Amino acid sequence: MSGQMSTYIATGVLYALLYVIGGWGLNLQFATAGIINFGFILFVAIGGYVVGLFTLGPAGLTAGQQHAFFTRALPFPLPIILAVVVGAVLAAIIGALVLRRVRRDQQAIVLLALALAAFYFVTADPGFLNGSIGLLLIPQPVIGSNVATAGYEWAFVGGVAVLTIACWLVMRATTESPFGRALRAVRDNEPAAEALGYNAFSLQLRAFTIGGAAGALVGGIFAYFLTVWSPSAWGFAETFYFFTVVIVGGMSNLGGVVIGAIVVVGMQQAFQYLPNIGTSNLGVALQTICASALTVVFLAVRPRGILPERLHRVYTPGAQAAARRGDFIQGPARRRTAEPERALAEMGEVDTNAE
Amino acid sequence: MIHALAVSLGSAVVVAAVLSLATIGFTLRYAVSGVFDLTYGALMGLAMLIAYICASAGINLWAAMILAGGCIAVASVLLERLIVRPMLSRGATSWVMMIITFALGLAIEASVLATWGPQFTSYALVGRTYHFGSVVITTDQLWIVLIAAIGTLSIGLLLEFTQWGRAMRGTAANPGLAESCGIRVTTVRTLTWLLSGLLCGVGGVLIAIQIGSFMYTSWEQFFPLVIAAAIVGGVGRAGGAFAGALLIGLVTALASALLSSAYEDVIALGVLILVLFIRPRGLFVRAV
Amino acid sequence: MRNEPGPRPQPGKTAPSAPGGASMPPGAAPSPSSVAMPPELEGRDLVKSFGGNRAVDGVSIHVPPGQLLGLIGPNGAGKSTLGGLLCGSLRPDSGQVLLLGKRIESMPPHSRARLGLARTFQSSSEFQRLTVMENLLVASPLRQEASWWRSIARRRRWQRHEASMVARARGLLEDFELTKHASSFAGELSGGQRRLVEIARALMGEPTVVVLDEPMAGLNQHMVGRVSEHLDRLRSNGLALVLIEHNVGVVSSLSDQIVVMSQGRVIAEGSSDEVLANEEVQATYVAG
Numbered sequence: 001m002s003g004q005m006s007t008y009i010a011t012g013v014l015y016a017l018l019y020v021i022g023g024w025g026l027n028l029q030f031a032t033a034g035i036i037n038f039g040f041i042l043f044v045a046i047g048g049y050v051v052g053l054f055t056l057g058p059a060g061l062t063a064g065q066q067h068a069f070f071t072r073a074l075p076f077p078l079p080i081i082l083a084v085v086v087g088a089v090l091a092a093i094i095g096a097l098v099l100r101r102v103r104r105d106q107q108a109i110v111l112l113a114l115a116l117a118a119f120y121f122v123t124a125d126p127g128f129l130n131g132s133i134g135l136l137l138i139p140q141p142v143i144g145s146n147v148a149t150a151g152y153e154w155a156f157v158g159g160v161a162v163l164t165i166a167c168w169l170v171m172r173a174t175t176e177s178p179f180g181r182a183l184r185a186v187r188d189n190e191p192a193a194e195a196l197g198y199n200a201f202s203l204q205l206r207a208f209t210i211g212g213a214a215g216a217l218v219g220g221i222f223a224y225f226l227t228v229w230s231p232s233a234w235g236f237a238e239t240f241y242f243f244t245v246v247i248v249g250g251m252s253n254l255g256g257v258v259i260g261a262i263v264v265v266g267m268q269q270a271f272q273y274l275p276n277i278g279t280s281n282l283g284v285a286l287q288t289i290c291a292s293a294l295t296v297v298f299l300a301v302r303p304r305g306i307l308p309e310r311l312h313r314v315y316t317p318g319a320q321a322a323a324r325r326g327d328f329i330q331g332p333a334r335r336r337t338a339e340p341e342r343a344l345a346e347m348g349e350v351d352t353n354a355e
Numbered sequence: 356m357i358h359a360l361a362v363s364l365g366s367a368v369v370v371a372a373v374l375s376l377a378t379i380g381f382t383l384r385y386a387v388s389g390v391f392d393l394t395y396g397a398l399m400g401l402a403m404l405i406a407y408i409c410a411s412a413g414i415n416l417w418a419a420m421i422l423a424g425g426c427i428a429v430a431s432v433l434l435e436r437l438i439v440r441p442m443l444s445r446g447a448t449s450w451v452m453m454i455i456t457f458a459l460g461l462a463i464e465a466s467v468l469a470t471w472g473p474q475f476t477s478y479a480l481v482g483r484t485y486h487f488g489s490v491v492i493t494t495d496q497l498w499i500v501l502i503a504a505i506g507t508l509s510i511g512l513l514l515e516f517t518q519w520g521r522a523m524r525g526t527a528a529n530p531g532l533a534e535s536c537g538i539r540v541t542t543v544r545t546l547t548w549l550l551s552g553l554l555c556g557v558g559g560v561l562i563a564i565q566i567g568s569f570m571y572t573s574w575e576q577f578f579p580l581v582i583a584a585a586i587v588g589g590v591g592r593a594g595g596a597f598a599g600a601l602l603i604g605l606v607t608a609l610a611s612a613l614l615s616s617a618y619e620d621v622i623a624l625g626v627l628i629l630v631l632f633i634r635p636r637g638l639f640v641r642a643v
Numbered sequence: 644m645r646n647e648p649g650p651r652p653q654p655g656k657t658a659p660s661a662p663g664g665a666s667m668p669p670g671a672a673p674s675p676s677s678v679a680m681p682p683e684l685e686g687r688d689l690v691k692s693f694g695g696n697r698a699v700d701g702v703s704i705h706v707p708p709g710q711l712l713g714l715i716g717p718n719g720a721g722k723s724t725l726g727g728l729l730c731g732s733l734r735p736d737s738g739q740v741l742l743l744g745k746r747i748e749s750m751p752p753h754s755r756a757r758l759g760l761a762r763t764f765q766s767s768s769e770f771q772r773l774t775v776m777e778n779l780l781v782a783s784p785l786r787q788e789a790s791w792w793r794s795i796a797r798r799r800r801w802q803r804h805e806a807s808m809v810a811r812a813r814g815l816l817e818d819f820e821l822t823k824h825a826s827s828f829a830g831e832l833s834g835g836q837r838r839l840v841e842i843a844r845a846l847m848g849e850p851t852v853v854v855l856d857e858p859m860a861g862l863n864q865h866m867v868g869r870v871s872e873h874l875d876r877l878r879s880n881g882l883a884l885v886l887i888e889h890n891v892g893v894v895s896s897l898s899d900q901i902v903v904m905s906q907g908r909v910i911a912e913g914s915s916d917e918v919l920a921n922e923e924v925q926a927t928y929v930a931g
Contacts, residue, residue: 036450117624124617177794185770185781192768197756285469292458
């Protein structure tokens with residue numbers, strides 16, 4: 001296998017894994033908890049910048065003639081851990097403000113505006129995070145020996161794959177649990193959930209925080225991989241790709257998100273290598289157009305995605321073995337999917353019941 | 356200090372004028388169909404280019420502006436008929452429409468960038484410059500303000516005093532009731548998108564004139580301002596849209612004067628977020 | 644929750660031990676004379692206006708444990724508003740709400756629910772994309788299981804609890820003849836079945852006080868009978884129930900006390916015979 005081919009495949013796999021992790025994060029916020037986070041990319045951005053700021057150090061800044069408001073060189077894996085922590089903390093703060101004080105239908109706009117404002121702020125102020133150039137020359141995590149060997153890429157991808165499996169375990173435990181069920185109840189009908197004793201705000205805040213942490217993890221890994229982290233990596237269109245992954249792949253379905261990631265990355269990689277006809281932007285353009293078309297078509301025809309939400313596990317009384325297997329409750333024992341008639345309207349306004 | 360303020364005020368008026376028509380167009384779509392149309396910005400950009408092509412072909416710039424507006428008007432009607440209406444009738448909620456319109460906007464932008472390319476162009480403007488003390492005004496800016504004023508006034512009169520205007524306002528307020536009063540809601544919607552498209556196109560060209568040297572993606576700088584103005588004024592109300600444009604114009608002009616023009620978008624978005632936190636219905640709306 | 648058939652508790656008898664996990668103040672000392680016990684749910688001088696309209700205008704009610712209070716009145720009388728005030732979805736402009744003697748009018752709905760208050764809603768509010776079984780499970784009294792950490796780290800514990808909750812839920816499903824729909828998504832059921840899911844869900848949480856807002860709407864005679872039986876059993880177990888209903892027949896047979904509202908005020912209260920014989924009630928309450 002030629003070096004170039006190997007890099008091509010490794011990059012593709014890595015991007016897919018990152019879309020999976022990020023997709024799971026967005027899925028938790030959006031499809032499970034019902035928060036329409038159009039500003040998801042903000043957390044990805046935060047993760048990337050934290051990794052950059054905590055690996056470059058003053059020496060790294062001067063080497064690239066860059067400016068940042070703060071930097072400190074810390075050894076791996078501290079920066080990536082910090083990225084997740086900072087992402088979670090900022091998600092908690094933003095969530096606390098937006099989820100409590102803004103009406104549900106306007107939360108989407110506020111979150112979108114936040115992500116956009118952050119984008120414009122970073123590009124406007126070159127001293128903050130080095131403006132539109134971004135942070136450069138981010139040193140990659142050193143695994144064993146020399147960074148520049150051919151095996152490094154695959155080692156990197158391998159590490160991310162292990163991380164992805166860990167995320168999967170956490171996400172699955174989160175969604176297939178009383179916590180996950182409570183989130184879905186709040187999503188379906190907030191007043192009814194509150195009437196059962198659930199603090200909707202607190203539950204949504206937790207989901208928002210976890211999703212933000214996942215986004216930051218993705219950003220941090222990305223920054224390590226690209227060694228550059230600039231606003232073009234997290235332009236607003238990137239949130240759109242994450243939504244495509246979740247919508248096309250399957251809302252509130254972890255496996256669906258994987259499928260969605262494969263579809264989106266597959267498309268991106270395919271168009272990457274299209275011969276450049278006309279102006280140089282054709283490949284990128286086709287990528288965007290295809291992603292757009294795919295999203296629109298799916299929303300029109302199959303809004304649940306390729307793998308829609310499945311029956312979630314319920315633990316029946318009986319032997320431990322049965323409990324471990326997580327038998328579905330008796331009844332129509334076949335696996336069915338959630339397809340109520342008005343498939344699109346599920347996120348619609350709920351009447352806060354006042355007469 | 357006074358001088359700086361005078362300059363700010365002057366540019367505030369110009370920015371507000373530039374934004375006003377576009378904001379009214381944006382808010383009309385929301386008023387009548389309930390759609391927060393994120394394709395709007397891409398359409399503004401398209402209008403800029405169409406006007407450029409026409410102007411380069413020798414057509415007078417102002418006529419080209421109307422022509423571009425007309426093209427976008429047609430495009431808007433297609434958008435409404437082919438995409439917005441079918442999706443809404445399937446029960447699509449607001450976030451679904453936002454994603455769809457955003458996707459379309461991205462697709463339009465990608466197509467244009469691929470075919471036209473990201474080069475800067477500008478209209479060949481020949482205008483005189485006037486000086487009032489140290490305040491500089493060009494004829495084009497005067498034209499912009501004039502056009503915006505006439506446009507806003509006409510729309511206002513249209514909405515208030517004509518049958519069409521009343522039908523539009525009725526449909527915006529309560530489609531069901533309007534329907535039973537004999538108003539053909541579907542026709543009203545189509546016509547509103549037509550009008551809104553015209554405003555979008557004209558607004559886009561005005562922006563291009565104001566910036567001077569622009570490229571297709573220049574609309575991205577202004578679209579957040581339009582959205583902010585619409586929300587601040589109370590989405591769905593034409594009168595509020597104008598007031599919102601004024602406020603955003605003022606705020607961004609001040610920001611440019613005090614900080615730098617690079618922060619315009621940040622400040623406008625900041626205002627938007629603040630308004631949604633404090634007065635989600637908008638600032639210029641009569642309390643319910 | 645044991646279903647003990649038995650005579651209705653008389654005032655003056657010991658407060659029955661609270662079923663389930665709700666906290667209750669150490670019960671009032673039994674007193675041989677008929678001293679009024681602290682009422683379990685009480686509203687005092689509640690006032691709520693919307694715009695200029697006084698939906699609830701100085702209403703006081705109280706429901707002692709082991710009693711079912713029927714609330715009737717024509718449309719627009721303010722019954723659901725009163726229900727909302729008692730349950731927390733609305734805040735009163737003035738007045739107090741007391742649950743188990745504690746003032747709760749400034750408590751949010753979820754806090755009231757944790758004190759043992761359950762409710763059903765006038766418009767269908769089942770969780771559509773959860774199965775019927777999940778609808779019930781999410782109502783289980785062990786809500787502290789819904790902590791993220793416990794869900795991840797203490798899996799065995801919540802799985803065991805869930806198993807026991809499933810057994811209870813199955814019992815309820817059987818009572819309401821919904822067993823074969825246990826794995827169906829609640830949104831796919833018929834209107835009447837969804838109502839039943841909602842009622843069953845309200846009862847899963849082992850409440851001490853239940854407010855039911857038009858629970859019988861959309862149910863056939865047979866089901867109305869089953870639900871009434873269930874409500875009667877609950878009442879015998881010492882729960883306090885408020886039943887807002889249009890179906891006067893059901894209300895009169897179940898209720899210990901009836902309160903009639905019209906235009907925001909209480910116009911009559913007493914036993915069902917007294918109230919229904921009242922001329923003013925007959926005049927205002929046309930629905931029947």
